[in-house]
Amino acid sequence: MKYLKNSWQSRTFTVLLVSIVVSVLLVTLEQTQWAEQINQQGYSHSGGGDGQRNISTILMYVLPFVKEFILIGIPLGLALLVMKLITGLKFLVSRNKKG
Amino acid sequence: MSDWKENLHKTRYVMDVLLLFSFMLISAPQSTGIAAHEWLSLFFVVPLVIHLLLHWDWIKKSFLRLFTRIQGKERFSIIWNYLLYLLMLTVFVSGFLVSVALLPALNIDLNIQGFWSKIHHDSATLIMPMLGVHLALYWSWIVKLSKQMLKKKVQV
Ligand code: HEM
Ligand code: HEM
Numbered sequence: 001m002k003y004l005k006n007s008w009q010s011r012t013f014t015v016l017l018v019s020i021v022v023s024v025l026l027v028t029l030e031q032t033q034w035a036e037q038i039n040q041q042g043y044s045h046s047g048g049g050d051g052q053r054n055i056s057t058i059l060m061y062v063l064p065f066v067k068e069f070i071l072i073g074i075p076l077g078l079a080l081l082v083m084k085l086i087t088g089l090k091f092l093v094s095r096n097k098k099g
Numbered sequence: 100m101s102d103w104k105e106n107l108h109k110t111r112y113v114m115d116v117l118l119l120f121s122f123m124l125i126s127a128p129q130s131t132g133i134a135a136h137e138w139l140s141l142f143f144v145v146p147l148v149i150h151l152l153l154h155w156d157w158i159k160k161s162f163l164r165l166f167t168r169i170q171g172k173e174r175f176s177i178i179w180n181y182l183l184y185l186l187m188l189t190v191f192v193s194g195f196l197v198s199v200a201l202l203p204a205l206n207i208d209l210n211i212q213g214f215w216s217k218i219h220h221d222s223a224t225l226i227m228p229m230l231g232v233h234l235a236l237y238w239s240w241i242v243k244l245s246k247q248m249l250k251k252k253v254q255v
Contacts, residue, residue, distance in 0.1 A: 043213030075231030
């Protein structure tokens, strides 16, 4: 906790201030052509269209978390794989250079 | 386990676990219900700010480090963390602008735009894979600390 208490008030203030300024800038996105176009088309959830999916109540609570595990886990695994490949390649290159 | 408050890495670890749990909870509004989703998201600011406070040195130094000779991985993670921050703010901002429970409870009326609904849905979906890569970048630290924390538990 002692690390957290280190001048936390001024730091929290800074983080919040910067975040609020950036957020206000983000809100101005609604004035863009892009936003106007989406508003005109109207937006509705693509998944909820049929509204008659027959899934059990338990699944209804569990599936959102399954989705999260997949959407977080697979990129995590892929990124680890890419990093391993880069390390491996670097090793090969440096070994070849040496001789 | 009891000494975690005295050790920076262990403090980070405990707070990171909390952060991940709360993130996963608020990313499942279909399970929690929309009203709980909105209030929980508001409180999510606390673990998020703590996460940033525990990396204050990084915040101060990261930008200038981009202009020095650093490894590709560090350069990537600095830019990735900036993007993650921006996206997180986008999720928050758009979330407030499509609020159906929190803002009305505070007597703030707003006209919900299709644009912000789409942005909230898209950014909240995109932030999950971004978080996956964020975690991958610190994977060796996560594994090391997990082992340390577990070892301590057995001894106590
Ligand atoms: C939402 C869930 C998030 C989780 C679960 C998470 C988790 C982690 C973990 C496990 C680490 C490495 C361990 C550590 O040093 O604490 C880390 C580091 C870091 N995270 Fe996050 N993080 C999240 C969101 C964010 C966001 C939104 C930002 C915004 C900028 C951010 C910025 C950082 C920084 C700056 C570091 C340290 C980088 C370094 O020292 O090189 N994190 N995070
Ligand atoms: C880090 C913060 C947040 C995350 C990760 C997040 C994530 C999500 C996700 C994944 C959905 C489901 C979207 C879909 O499948 O269409 C959702 C819906 C929703 N969120 Fe958030 N949210 C956050 C913050 C907020 C905040 C602060 C509010 C309001 C105060 C909010 C209000 C809503 C509402 C009203 C919906 C339902 C409307 C819709 O589905 O378009 N969210 N959020």
